[in-house]
Every structure is written in C-alpha cells, then in structure tokens.
Amino acid sequence: MHDHSGSRVLVTGACGGIGEAIARRFAAAGAAVALADIRGPELATLAAELSASGATVHHQVVDVGEEAAVQAFCASAASELGSVNQLVNTVGSVDNMGDVAELPLAVWERTLRVNLTSAYLMAHHATPFMIAAGGGSIVNISSISGLANQARMMAYSVTKAAMLALTRSEAIDLARHGIRANAVCPGSVETSLVDEAIQLMAAETDRSPEETRRDWESEYPTGRFTQPNEIADLVLFLCSPQASNITGASFVIDGGLTSLLAER
Numbered sequence: 001m002h003d004h005s006g007s008r009v010l011v012t013g014a015c016g017g018i019g020e021a022i023a024r025r026f027a028a029a030g031a032a033v034a035l036a037d038i039r040g041p042e043l044a045t046l047a048a049e050l051s052a053s054g055a056t057v058h059h060q061v062v063d064v065g066e067e068a069a070v071q072a073f074c075a076s077a078a079s080e081l082g083s084v085n086q087l088v089n090t091v092g093s094v095d096n097m098g099d100v101a102e103l104p105l106a107v108w109e110r111t112l113r114v115n116l117t118s119a120y121l122m123a124h125h126a127t128p129f130m131i132a133a134g135g136g137s138i139v140n141i142s143s144i145s146g147l148a149n150q151a152r153m154m155a156y157s158v159t160k161a162a163m164l165a166l167t168r169s170e171a172i173d174l175a176r177h178g179i180r181a182n183a184v185c186p187g188s189v190e191t192s193l194v195d196e197a198i199q200l201m202a203a204e205t206d207r208s209p210e211e212t213r214r215d216w217e218s219e220y221p222t223g224r225f226t227q228p229n230e231i232a233d234l235v236l237f238l239c240s241p242q243a244s245n246i247t248g249a250s251f252v253i254d255g256g257l258t259s260l261l262a263e264r
C-alpha cells in the first residue's frame, strides 16, 4: 500500500460504496481525511469508526450541489486537517433515467448539479488550499458511461462525459501549481448504486432483479463487477508520488467490458 501520511484528503460521497472504500483506504494508509456526504447519521458513524482506529477525521454534512456548503466544507477541512492536498469527487446519482423526449428539465438540471457542477464547485473551492499546500491531486470518479452510452441514461452519460473534459482542463490549467487531475471510469461496481440501477432496469424490462443482475454480470469478460476496494486502490495510486507525471488521464476499470464488441 502507498504511504499517504502526508495526504490531507477531501472525499465527497464518503458514505457511498466507492467513497467509503476510498475513505477507509486513505485512513489506513496514514492520511488525514475530510468526509462530506448528504447522509448525516451514516457519515457520523463512519467518521467515529475511522477516528477510533487512530485516523485524523473531519466530517461535515454537505450538499455538494450547493456552493455555500461546499465553500464552508473546504475551509473547515483545511482548518481541521491543517491543509488540503488531495480531492476525490465521488458523488453521483443514477436517479435520472429517460430519453431526450421524456426527461423533464428539472431532472436534467438536478443531474447536472449533483453529478457535474459539484465536481467543479469542489475543485473551485479546494484548489486555493491545494495551491497553498504546494500542490496535490484531484481524482474525479466518472464512469464508462462517460465513454459510451446506455439507452435512456442520457443525463447520467452527459455528466460523466463532461467530467472527463473537466478533468482535462483541470490538468492543463493547474499543472503550473503542481496539481494533477485524473479521472476513473468504472464499469459496474458492487455498491447500492448498482443495486438501484439493476432495480430500475428490471422494472423497465419486466425481468426480475436477479435475472437482470445475472445477465449484466455475464456481459463482463471477467464475469464479475468491480469491488469498491479495487477502485480505491487505483485512486490511492493516482494520488501517490508514483503517479507524479500522470495528469489529464482517465483510467477504465471495467473487467474488459468496453473492450468488447457486442455479438448480438
């Protein structure tokens, strides 16, 4: 495992399957972590557990789509942890199915705010602290849905593709401050978000969630979804000195799914 004792890390969506794995891995690697999520009780439980294991932890209930809340979180995290040099944006929602004729403007706008504007806001308010710390890195959790689209997942795909463009601009514009920016594009990961997506797809196709899951997993060349810890390990590498010349890149972790041409 990489040593992250010098890392002061902001993690958004810290109660989610992927965010929690990232928070746990960073804490275990010696990092001080500032955790943001909209779910207060779950966040307090996670923070207490990590603190009890010896980690320095700051936690705050934040709606990352709200600028004032994001600004306050970045400032309090920098104050509590002493500085900030890593930012990992994991918040994302799939509660936005619909094609262009169906999707209401309100859902479109909410999806852009929660999935995309949040990553801009976090970087906007965290980078002054990262510059003051002498540099660092940003990791944006995008998706393979940013590279190719699924039926009726338009709003989600638009935000995930835009996140890749945001990452490239961050890499170009912040390199002079010693800040790197990279994106991770997972396929399906074993979290409640995937369970939710399976339920939605099952309801759309009149198949059971179990059948839908089996069909979905069998589409992966490796025959399985990715585990949250496998995403966390990649994120910790990208935030480590071993990745010091990696910036503006996106990393697919999808069991080979996007390498495969459909045969039917």
Ligand SMILES: NC(=O)c1ccc[n+]([C@@H]2O[C@H](COP(=O)([O-])OP(=O)(O)OC[C@H]3O[C@@H](n4cnc5c(N)ncnc54)[C@H](O)[C@@H]3O)[C@@H](O)[C@H]2O)c1
Binding pocket: 012, 013, 014, 015, 016, 017, 018, 019, 036, 037, 038, 039, 062, 063, 064, 065, 090, 091, 092, 093, 114, 141, 142, 143, 144, 185, 186, 187, 188, 189, 190, 191, 192, 193, 194
């Ligand atoms: N799970 C997958 O299969 C998968 C695949 C590809 C990409 N991703 C992406 O990875 C990221 C994390 O996914 P996950 O599976 O851990 O999701 P999750 O639903 O388990 O976690 C998301 C977390 O974000 C929090 N959140 C939601 N809205 C928020 C807001 N406005 N402010 C603050 N917190 C908020 C939720 O409370 C939750 O804890 C998402 O961006 C998702 O799009 C997930």
